[in-house]
Amino acid sequence: MGDASQLRYDGQVVVVTGAGGGLGKAYATFFASRGASVVVNDLGGSHKGEGQAKNAADDVVSEIRNAGGKAAANYDSVENGEGIIKTAIDNFGRIDVLINNAGILRDISFKNMKDQDWDLIMKVHVVGAYKCAKAAWPYFRKQKYGRVISTASAAGLFGSFGQCNYSAAKLAQVGFTETLAKEGFKYNILCNVIAPIAASRMTATVMPPEVLDNLKPEWVVPLVAVLAHASNTEESGSIFEVGGGHMAKLRWERAKGALLRADETFTPGALLKKWDNVSDFSEPEYPTGVANFMGLLEEAQKLPANPP
Numbered sequence: 671m672g673d674a675s676q677l678r679y680d681g682q683v684v685v686v687t688g689a690g691g692g693l694g695k696a697y698a699t700f701f702a703s704r705g706a707s708v709v710v711n712d713l714g715g716s717h718k719g720e721g722q723a724k725n726a727a728d729d730v731v732s733e734i735r736n737a738g739g740k741a742a743a744n745y746d747s748v749e750n751g752e753g754i755i756k757t758a759i760d761n762f763g764r765i766d767v768l769i770n771n772a773g774i775l776r777d778i779s780f781k782n783m784k785d786q787d788w789d790l791i792m793k794v795h796v797v798g799a800y801k802c803a804k805a806a807w808p809y810f811r812k813q814k815y816g817r818v819i820s821t822a823s824a825a826g827l828f829g830s831f832g833q834c835n836y837s838a839a840k841l842a843q844v845g846f847t848e849t850l851a852k853e854g855f856k857y858n859i860l861c862n863v864i865a866p867i868a869a870s871r872m873t874a875t876v877m878p879p880e881v882l883d884n885l886k887p888e889w890v891v892p893l894v895a896v897l898a899h900a901s902n903t904e905e906s907g908s909i910f911e912v913g914g915g916h917m918a919k920l921r922w923e924r925a926k927g928a929l930l931r932a933d934e935t936f937t938p939g940a941l942l943k944k945w946d947n948v949s950d951f952s953e954p955e956y957p958t959g960v961a962n963f964m965g966l967l968e969e970a971q972k973l974p975a976n977p978p
């Protein structure tokens with residue numbers, strides 16, 4: 671990785687979804703200031719996904735152009751990934767980086783949740799990330815270059831009261847990214863996922879101003895900048911928490927676990943006797959793929975029939 675202050679994106683085309691405000695605007699203005707041509711996508715609706723307006727994207731495009739940068743607006747919902755990527759191709763002839771950032775909230779307890787609250791969140795976050803990546807993928811493969819950064823959330827990683835729709839959609843970004851990373855690596859398509867925290871209209875209603883003052887969206891930008899840059903040739907399939915100036919990688923941890931023979935001794939009672947091992951993290955492993963688990967099973971075959 672190079673010196674972040676020197677990172678530039680001249681000649682590259684960056685698509686940022688939901689770039690009309692908040693984090694997306696911070697990414698879009700940054701990439702444009704460092705030489706990239708930027709597609710500023712934004713549907714321009716409310717934070718609950720109601721309505722639409724062109725001015726959200728237009729204002730950011732004007733800001734970028736006034737500062738001497740290159741940008742084009744797109745007003746599609748992210749469910750129309752093809753239209754968004756087409757804006758990049760029509761205006762700038764290529765696409766190098768996709769930032770899946772657009773998002774909405776429909777917070778409500780599970781008991782009171784309506785299908786519409788669930789469906790809309792899935793459409794914007796899950797279908798949206800899929801459609802945009804799907805439309806960009808053929809270009810990435812053909813040019814053997816692509817960077818995708820998708821947006822999860824602490825709510826998805828850990829759960830959050832009143833956000834089961836959003837949590838499900840946000841953890842989906844992790845599985846999506848981990849698989850795209852595996853499929854894309856040999857084509858130099860690197861995919862990572864961030865769980866940000868930042869002051870925006872999304873957090874304005876749930877956090878006090880003095881906390882928000884220390885959660886500037888601009889402070890999330892350096893991580894995205896590094897992951898999206900050509901000098902990143904290795905980091906892919908990773909999860910990062912980022913906010914308030916702190917950035918850290920997260921990973922899966924597997925407990926030591928219990929191994930039981932798959933024979934007549936494999937009973938619920940036998941499992942109960944080993945229950946402490948199931949959740950014993952004193953000798954952890956850090957699996958990164960299904961193969962790690964299959965390796966464990968192979969070990970299991972080598973156990974004596976009646977282990978001590």
Ligand code: NAD
Nearest residue numbers: 688691692693713714747748771772773823867868870872
């Ligand atoms: P924000 O509301 O300021 O920005 C989201 C943008 O996405 C808005 O401009 C909105 O108009 C746009 N958008 C919504 N639906 C769209 C659609 N269907 N098509 C195109 N654009 C659409 O919020 P933000 O905080 O900047 O959020 C950015 C991303 O970060 C979201 O994915 C959000 O879930 C995620 N996130 C934010 C935080 C945080 O602390 N701010 C925490 C965790 C995750």
